[in-house]
Amino acid sequence: MTFTTFFERLQDQFANNLPFAAYRNPGATAIKSFLQNDNTLYKTTDFTESGFVFAPFNLEDPSVLIPVDASEIMECDSLDFKVKKSTNSTSEATQIIKESSAKQDHIELVEKGVEAILDDAFEKVVLSRKEAVTISEAQQIEVFKKLLSAYPTAYVYIWFHPQIGLWLGATPETLLHVENKQVKTMALAGTQVYKDTTDVIWQEKELHEQQIVTDFIVSGLKNHLESITVSDVETTKAGSLLHLKTHISGRINSEESGLKNIIKTLHPTPAVCGMPKEIAKSFIIENELYKRTYYSGFLGELNLKKSVSRNSNRRNVENNAYASIKTVSNLFVNLRCMEIQNNEAFIYIGGGITDGSNPTKEWEETVAKSQTMKKVLQ
Numbered sequence: 001m002t003f004t005t006f007f008e009r010l011q012d013q014f015a016n017n018l019p020f021a022a023y024r025n026p027g028a029t030a031i032k033s034f035l036q037n038d039n040t041l042y043k044t045t046d047f048t049e050s051g052f053v054f055a056p057f058n059l060e061d062p063s064v065l066i067p068v069d070a071s072e073i074m075e076c077d078s079l080d081f082k083v084k085k086s087t088n089s090t091s092e093a094t095q096i097i098k099e100s101s102a103k104q105d106h107i108e109l110v111e112k113g114v115e116a117i118l119d120d121a122f123e124k125v126v127l128s129r130k131e132a133v134t135i136s137e138a139q140q141i142e143v144f145k146k147l148l149s150a151y152p153t154a155y156v157y158i159w160f161h162p163q164i165g166l167w168l169g170a171t172p173e174t175l176l177h178v179e180n181k182q183v184k185t186m187a188l189a190g191t192q193v194y195k196d197t198t199d200v201i202w203q204e205k206e207l208h209e210q211q212i213v214t215d216f217i218v219s220g221l222k223n224h225l226e227s228i229t230v231s232d233v234e235t236t237k238a239g240s241l242l243h244l245k246t247h248i249s250g251r252i253n254s255e256e257s258g259l260k261n262i263i264k265t266l267h268p269t270p271a272v273c274g275m276p277k278e279i280a281k282s283f284i285i286e287n288e289l290y291k292r293t294y295y296s297g298f299l300g301e302l303n304l305k306k307s308v309s310r311n312s313n314r315r316n317v318e319n320n321a322y323a324s325i326k327t328v329s330n331l332f333v334n335l336r337c338m339e340i341q342n343n344e345a346f347i348y349i350g351g352g353i354t355d356g357s358n359p360t361k362e363w364e365e366t367v368a369k370s371q372t373m374k375k376v377l378q
């Protein structure tokens with residue numbers, strides 16, 4: 001399908017108020033989409049269903065599914081398109097007024113978090129905020145094109161359900177990649193602004209907050225996986241930011257260790273919640289000044305059947321005999337994202353707090369992270 005037809009179909013789906021998800025995997029050129037045939041709000045009950053899942057931060061709230069069986073699946077290539085530059089409509093004056101109270105509020109929230117850590121309530125907590133930016137209504141699907149163009153190495157998506165809303169993002173963080181029994185994930189944390197090099201020095205605070213994430217993931221996965229491998233920690237670039245990343249992989253060791261149990265063990269990881277998980281989660285729900293809903297939840301392909309041919313040299317007919325079906329889930333953490341309501345975009349941004357956190361610097365980190373979305377709203 002051509003890029004133009006693909007986007008016309010997305011636009012029609014949106015105009016008809018029908019649910020859809022469109023996305024491009026990190027580093028890929030194909031853009032895929034699920035267009036749901038009806039406007040039902042389907043939910044996953046145990047992550048055994050097949051489709052596109054959109055799950056909240058708090059799994060006590062429902063996870064939405066666009067089922068394979070109720071959808072048309074389309075695909076196009078993103079190689080051949082250019083994005084038009086448009087002018088920014090946000091008034092600087094309004095931005096400044098909104099920012100001054102937002103800054104004070106976030107600093108106070110972080111101070112509260114640091115105090116709780118010093119009181120030994122927990123070791124790490126990720127604290128976040130929501131910021132409104134005025135946009136023109138016509139921009140909605142155009143913003144997705146801009147994200148595709150600006151962030152080739154991120155997982156870029158647009159997701160819509162008439163009963164939930166419109167979300168977009170360009171996230172650097174994989175929650176889980178599962179192919180049959182093979183599982184891959186990552187520990188991503190620690191942030192600094194990219195300044196022309198990835199060869200940078202990391203402070204103790206960042207190394208510590210990222211190590212908490214690695215340790216949590218590895219110890220949780222030990223109950224579900226065998227042959228676990230953990231890479232060295234590396235610096236990775238996400239837009240104009242740098243993070244610390246460790247790759248973790250292994251093989252599911254028993255039938256009981258299904259996707260549901262692995263998701264429940266990992267999500268939300270200390271990259272977006274904290275350590276210990278449940279205490280940090282309660283602190284977030286009680287103290288953040290808004291409800292996260294789907295920010296820092298996860299989304300992506302759930303239990304899709306994909307056929308793989310074992311020998312690409314054979315002719316088509318024989319290929320079929322050699323093809324096997326694998327079950328693939330490709331889930332990403334919903335970060336660097338926004339929710340669009342009419343002519344307002346709500347950007348969601350947060351950062352990891354430990355005993356070494358400086359509240360003003362944490363505010364600045366959220367400002368830097370907000371640029372990932374603001375860049376495509378200008």
Ligand SMILES: C=C(O[C@@H]1C=C(C(=O)O)C=C[C@H]1O)C(=O)O
Pocket residue numbers: 126128173188189190191243271272335336348349350351352353369
């Ligand atoms: C919470 C966010 O990002 C997470 C927190 C990070 C940090 O605290 O340094 C870095 C990457 C992400 O794991 C966000 O982007 O909103």
